Amino acid sequence: MEIIHVSAECYPVAKAGGLGDVVGALPKYQSDLGHVAKVVMPMYRTKFLRDNEWEVVHKGYAHLHNYWFNYTVIKEKTNKLGFDLYLVDIYGLLDREKIYGYGDDTERFTSFQIAVVDWIAAWAHLPDVIHVHDHHTALIPFMVKYCYAYQRMQGVATVLTIHNAQYQGQTGMDKTVYLPDWDLWKRGMLEWAGALNPLACGIRCAWKVTTVSPTYLEEMRHSAAGLEALLEYEKGKCSGILNGIDPVVWNPASDKYIQDHYDEDTAEEGKRRNKAELCGRYGLDPRKPLITFIGRLVADKGADLLPQAIEDSFYYIGRKMNFFILGSGLPEIEGRLQQIRDLSRGDYNTYIGYDEGLSHLLYAGADFVLMPSRVEPCGLNQLYALRYGTVPVVRNTGGLHDTVIDYGDKDGYGIRFLHASVQDMTHGIWRSVELFHQQEMLRDIRRRMMQLDFSWESSVRSYIDLYESMR
Numbered sequence: 088m089e090i091i092h093v094s095a096e097c098y099p100v101a102k103a104g105g106l107g108d109v110v111g112a113l114p115k116y117q118s119d120l121g122h123v124a125k126v127v128m129p130m131y132r133t134k135f136l137r138d139n140e141w142e143v144v145h146k147g148y149a150h151l152h153n154y155w156f157n158y159t160v161i162k163e164k165t166n167k168l169g170f171d172l173y174l175v176d177i178y179g180l181l182d183r184e185k186i187y188g189y190g191d192d193t194e195r196f197t198s199f200q201i202a203v204v205d206w207i208a209a210w211a212h213l214p215d216v217i218h219v220h221d222h223h224t225a226l227i228p229f230m231v232k233y234c235y236a237y238q239r240m241q242g243v244a245t246v247l248t249i250h251n252a253q254y255q256g257q258t259g260m261d262k263t264v265y266l267p268d269w270d271l272w273k274r275g276m277l278e279w280a281g282a283l284n285p286l287a288c289g290i291r292c293a294w295k296v297t298t299v300s301p302t303y304l305e306e307m308r309h310s311a312a313g314l315e316a317l318l319e320y321e322k323g324k325c326s327g328i329l330n331g332i333d334p335v336v337w338n339p340a341s342d343k344y345i346q347d348h349y350d351e352d353t354a355e356e357g358k359r360r361n362k363a364e365l366c367g368r369y370g371l372d373p374r375k376p377l378i379t380f381i382g383r384l385v386a387d388k389g390a391d392l393l394p395q396a397i398e399d400s401f402y403y404i405g406r407k408m409n410f411f412i413l414g415s416g417l418p419e420i421e422g423r424l425q426q427i428r429d430l431s432r433g434d435y436n437t438y439i440g441y442d443e444g445l446s447h448l449l450y451a452g453a454d455f456v457l458m459p460s461r462v463e464p465c466g467l468n469q470l471y472a473l474r475y476g477t478v479p480v481v482r483n484t485g486g487l488h489d490t491v492i493d494y495g496d497k498d499g500y501g502i503r504f505l506h507a508s509v510q511d512m513t514h515g516i517w518r519s520v521e522l523f524h525q526q527e528m529l530r531d532i533r534r535r536m537m538q539l540d541f542s543w544e545s546s547v548r549s550y551i552d553l554y555e556s557m558r
């Protein structure tokens with residue numbers, strides 16, 4: 088079967104979060120099963136672009152209402168990622184360093200989608216499945232179905248994966264003129280709550296819709312940032328497939344970002360060395376448990392609760408632990424986290440920014456990874472933590488519910504708390520400190536965590552079954 092993934096991110100080309108990791112791994116494991124999996128994404132000006140060799144495979148032109156643009160599709164020459172990787176360049180729109188965050192993101196991603204559909208429509212044979220990810224690519228199922236110029240593609244199955252329904256790409260209905268001539272009777276497909284809503288449009292028009300964990304799908308029936316009724320209506324074509332992790336990239340025995348490698352048998356010593364490296368670098372005390380948070384500093388991740396939970400932990404539990412926060416996001420949260428550095432007595436530090444290498448060192452060197460998420464469609468941090476023998480301390484929601492069992496329960500290994508609140512998180516931190524001092528139990532838990540298998544294997548099969556079901 089031939090599948091083309093269309094995405095705004097793909098690790099290691101460009102990544103802002105879990106979407107990048109998933110699109111960097113899923114096609115590789117689909118290819119391993121004998122399918123032809125391809126990825127197409129915008130040609131941002133990234134290091135990966137400069138460091139690799141490319142060939143031009145297509146040139147075309149299309150238009151965004153009355154703005155005509157040329158686009159170029161290039162392909163990575165060596166199959167470096169284990170699948171065919173294509174980048175789309177549009178001068179003036181996609182030739183930027185960052186992935187998101189520009190005032191003209193609607194124009195950037197709409198023109199990208201138009202170029203992708205225009206290019207695929209020109210293929211001699213069509214793919215079996217176009218698999219789009221999140222709102223940046225969710226208008227494609229509509230275009231394939233209802234744009235007159237692409238009628239040849241109407242039989243191509245489309246799948247939309249929702250990695251995070253909080254972001255829907257809403258914009259004014261006046262922007263519907265950007266799309267290539269389409270059947271005006273289908274205007275309702277584009278609209279949700281008075282706006283052009285690409286994610287809602289994708290949910291309506293894709294043949295199948297998936298979310299990245301079964302529990303997230305269930306939760307979205309009552310909490311989906313305004314899309315609850317739509318998801319209820321379309322539930323027949325929705326399913327939840329848990330993300331996997333790439334065990335080649337995320338392997339403490341060979342991780343290219345860490346120096347002290349380890350496996351299940353050498354985890355105690357390996358983690359100790361990585362922790363010493365981190366503590367030395369950031370002025371922390373290696374004798375105390377090291378609790379980390381890695382991620383976007385936004386309310387969905389519960390990051391706004393961190394400063395108070397850290398202060399409360401120091402106050403109520405005592406200076407018995409270290410904290411290290413790696414992340415970037417809302418300026419007010421970043422500011423607060425920097426401010427509380429003044430409180431540190433060699434037991435708190437933070438790095439505000441994005442640093443892939445540091446994140447790997449933290450999974451390896453920390454004792455606990457904190458995830459107080461309000462919303463967590465799947466969550467990858469906890470899966471990486473498990474693989475690196477680091478205990479996840481998580482709020483019981485979405486994918487965290489599906490992947491972390493409390494160590495107080497049968498066969499458990501993590502720490503779960505119920506509410507995204509400072510109190511519950513502080514209680515989780517207290518339990519972490521207690522567990523840290525029960526060395527034997529912690530060792531057993533580490534071993535159990537490192538033996539868990541969250542690789543892509545079973546999820547890839549679920550995706551293939553889903554594609555097969557549409558044939």
Ligand code: ADP
Pocket residue numbers: 103104105106108251381382383413414415440441442443446465466467468
């Ligand atoms: P998201 O909702 O952000 O996609 P996930 O848990 O699915 O959350 O994935 C987050 C991914 O991004 C993980 O690989 C995590 O290590 C990485 N990450 C997040 N923030 C940072 C950061 N500041 N520096 C390095 N890696 C980060």
